[in-house]
Amino acid sequence: MKLWLFGIYGIVGTTAIAGNKAIEKGISEKTGLVSELPDFEGLANFSPLSFDEIGGHDIRNIESNLYEELFKHWEENQHFDYRILKQLKEDLEKIKAKKGTALNCGEGVLEELKPIESLENENLSLEEIVDKLEKDLLEFKDEETVAINVASTEPTIEYDENIHGNIENFEKAIKENKKEKFTASMLYAYVCLKNKIPYANFTPSIGSNIQALKQLAEENNVPHAGNDGKTGETLVKTTLAPMFAYRNLKVLGWMGYNILGDLDGKVLAHKENKESKIVSKDKVIGKILGYYPYTITEINFFPSLKDNKTAFDFIHYEGFLGTKMKFYFTWDAIDAIVAAPLVIDIARFLNFAKKKGQKGVIKELAFFFKSPMETDIYNTHTQYQMLVEWFNKLKNEG
Incomplete structure (x- = not known):
């Protein structure tokens, strides 16, 4: 199983990867992982806790590596035992991001990019941006790859039924370079679902939460979930x-x-x-x-x-x-500490869903999100029961 993170160099992405590696090496407990509760016994038979390979897109410091970026976060926050970080140095240095996109991500994000001149991708056409993202993903993916968006929150964008309402018009608008109708999270979701990679949106950004991309997921038999990780x-x-x-x-x-x-x-x-x-x-x-x-x-x-x-x-x-x-x-x-394990959980459950032939929005993953798609159930207790029942039903099928 492989994991691809959009926003991989942020504190949530780097902490999730460090935690996963620490558990793999036996230097940290599994505390905080919902997927390791007794209610989900047997999940490891479909989705192991460790990842064979980890990669991702980011918009800053692409010449860097994951250890260097996590060390910067650690210096600011000291959010876990430094002895763990030291033992992971060699593994984390091997993980490097590919250049992503900040398309229509708002001044909050652009303010951070301007000093380091990371906006070259935004000068490309939509087709060129998509082609580049897709090339990176296809070089990385296998049959058990899951992608999760943990990038910064984007501004809302006005819904355009003509473009966002069906996949044919959505793809046509990409060819016509209608940049004002797209955001980075939408493009990330699109390249994943187009290439049958399960996708989750851990942010409040739009991601796959438009009809065009829901249609694409159904047509390509790929599961997806979101939005906005429920952590605090x-x-x-x-x-x-x-x-x-x-x-x-x-x-x-x-x-x-x-x-x-x-x-x-x-x-x-x-x-x-x-x-x-x-x-x-x-x-x-x-x-x-x-x-x-x-x-x-x-x-x-x-x-x-x-x-x-x-x-x-x-x-x-x-x-x-x-x-x-x-x-x-x-x-x-500490936000990264409560958020990071959920990133791992969601990846495991989405991979499980794909193996079990699930497609479209996996509403049973609502437990992990503030704004879950395709359900009006927000009660945490009910959401958890939904997740347990869904898992056990599928586990015992076929």
Whole structure:
């Protein structure tokens, strides 16, 4: 099994790979991996925990290697034991990124690129960008390759039914070089699904979440999933909100205030990049409760936190006899540490899905996403049960 990451040099991608290598070498435990829970016994028979080869696209420092990029993240965050990093040096130095694209990724991303002159791919036509991405993938892929987008959040783009609604017009627009209608994540998803590589979108960006690419996935019998990995505050929200529903308590308002640093924080400090993230985080409460209380969702850049994301949540609710009460919680976590194992989990489950003949959106992977496709189930408890039942049903077939 091979793994390809879009945004491979970011802190989530580098940490996921380091963690996978550390487990493979027996120098780290499997804590944090959903796919290693007893409920998924037998998964290793279809999707082993270790990857035969790892590669990816990135838009910065292509002359570098994965060890050098992870070391930069480690110097900023010191997010795991340095002794582990030292033991992985030789393995990680062998992994090098190919040049990706930053097409319509917004000022938040471009601001980081300008000083290092990484925009040469954006001067190519859409066909040329696609051909280059496809060439890199085809040189790497085998029958058990999975690709995951862990790149920075893109701005939203206006949906165009004529172009985004079917694959024929989508491909025609590529040939006509209608750049304003495409984003990097859409192109990444397209080259994967076109070449029958299972794809997951771990970001709030569009990715494969348009009808044209869903059609392509169905036609090519390839599974895909997304969007936006559920790793922190939203994980708590979707686990806690059902409690209010189960107890018939009325949520009057829910405020979530998030602060973070690092590149993710810099990108999300730009309004256009932030918008899709806020939508992804905000809508889950109403989906679970069945009604929409007053909500505030804020994300702000706080440089000194680096990758240590912190969220403060305030819930105002009404109980018996109309009495109003309050609930507060604080979430404090290293984002890469809570996100990285899910990248490995998703890759394993998508490879399993492909081996079991699954195609199109795998809605049963909703457990891993803030904005899961093709389902209105946002309750974490229900999502987990869906995942377990789906896995066991397929495992026992054929």
